[in-house]
Amino acid sequence: MSTSRRTLLAATAGGLAAAGMATAAPAHAAGGRPAREFFGRLADGTRVDRWTLANGGTRMAVLSYGGIVQSLELPDRRGRYANVSLGFGTLEEYVASSPYFGALIGRYGNRIAAGRFTLDGQSYQLPLNDGPNTLHGGTQGFDKRVWDVEPFTAGSDVGLTLRYVSGDGEMGYPGALSVRVDYTLTRDGDWRIDYTATTTKATVVNLTSHVYYNLAGEGSGGVYDHELTLDAARYTPVDATLIPTGELAPVAGTPFDFRRGKAIGADIRDSHQQLLYGQGIDHNFVLDKGSTRLPERVATVREPRSGRSMSIATTEPGLQFYSGNFLDGSFAGTSDRVYRQGDGFCLETQHFPDSPNHPSFPSTVLRPGDTYRTTTVHSFG
Structure with missing residues (x-):
């Protein structure tokens, strides 16, 4: 965390409740x-908990x-806090019809045609939940499962370890998949996500948040x-059902070019056919860095009025940018205000x-004896 942000947090520690957050202001400045x-119970009686963690502002x-x-609270340039994550106030709303607000996505994030x-010569059929396709794992993906959660502290970091075992054949996927996801808040206020998974049979895996x-x-x-800056010179065009055509197309000269940074809405009303398919941007960007062993920064977003910013570093080769077109x-949401497009x-x-249907794309196959590992880090300013 920068010196200026530490000073700002200290100076405003007594007045943070004004932004709709808990009144225990010191929790924002130091970890615990x-x-x-x-938080509630599902129809079958399963208990659902809410965990609150704070560190580094x-x-x-x-x-x-x-x-x-459910919420992610950050200060603006004057030290005033606000929740910057869309979501609901009750479990019933999440269960009824959430468009994946804030959720862990699996076993396969995004669409499968x-x-x-x-x-390995065996065909698999998944449930369809997005027109003719499967989206975010199927009708009962990881976003609709109750995870085992354990808190942890590691030096000056705090976090949660989430575990779930997806049984062999769940949603049509082969293999029993054991998943661990660590949410860590660092002493600098970064949010790090570490995903790991192992399987008993060859399967496909693509986890995201x-x-x-x-x-x-x-x-x-x-x-x-x-204002978004995105380090991607190519993206994957889609058909009318938002399935990639297999092409890796250049962003140059299109509304999809964010390499030098521009407002999200700068070209959102352009007549480009890909924008018409997605009713805005709902596309995978091919990150210039490719897959990496350690996270590398690939995107930065800045909000001019509040001064808040977020940068994303990842080991992954792609990034789906979705501009909220179907809201x-x-x-x-939690503010009782209606969410509209954008x-x-x-x-x-x-x-x-x-x-899985494009051999030229980076492989998502996981085999017994191997471990799926990816990491994404969100840094806030």
Whole structure:
């Protein structure tokens, strides 16, 4: 954390409740063991908890249901806090019809064409939940599972370890997949996600996080004035059902060129066919760095009014940028304000959509004896 941010936090520690956060202001400036509270019960009686953790000026609330980040609270340039993550106030709302607000996504993030793929000569059929395709794992993906959660402290870092075992054949995927995801808040207020998984049979895996961000504050309106820089000279065009065609197309000369930075909404109303397919941007970007062993920075977002910013570093080769196109006024969030088109955006680090059906894409196959590992780090300013 910068010296100026530490000074700002200290100077404003007594008045942080004004932004709708808990009144225990000192928790924002220093880490402590994560706290658990009851959040609700599913129809079958399963208990769902909410965990609150804070460190380095960042505070999060995480649900055991879906690994959902219910809130992410950050200061603006004047030290005033706001929740910058879209979401609901009750478990019932998440269960009823959430568009993946804040959730952990698996077993396969993004889309698989017709819900079908072939692996080692065996064909597999997944449930269809996005028109003719499978989206984010199927009708009962990891976003709808209750995870085992354990808090931890590691030096000056605090966090949560989430575990889930997806049985052989769950949602049609082969192999029993044992998943561990660590959410860590560092002493500098960074949010790090470490994903690991092992399997009993060859399978496909693509895990990601589906937080909808609005750095001006949840429920504050549109995000089209947020300035995005994205290190990607290519992207994967899609067909009318948002399945990649297999082409890696250049962003140069298109609305998809964010290499030098521009407002999210600068070209959102362009007549480009890809924007018409997605009703905005809902596309995978091919990161210039490719897959890496350690996280490298690939994107930065700045919100001009509040001064808040977020940068993302990842080991993944792709990033799905979604400009909130399908928010249509059907949901009211934790602020009780309705979410409309463009009121939030997602930056989902990932392997490419429909990779099992595109041999030229980076492989998402995981085999017994191997370990799936990816890391993404969000840094806030």
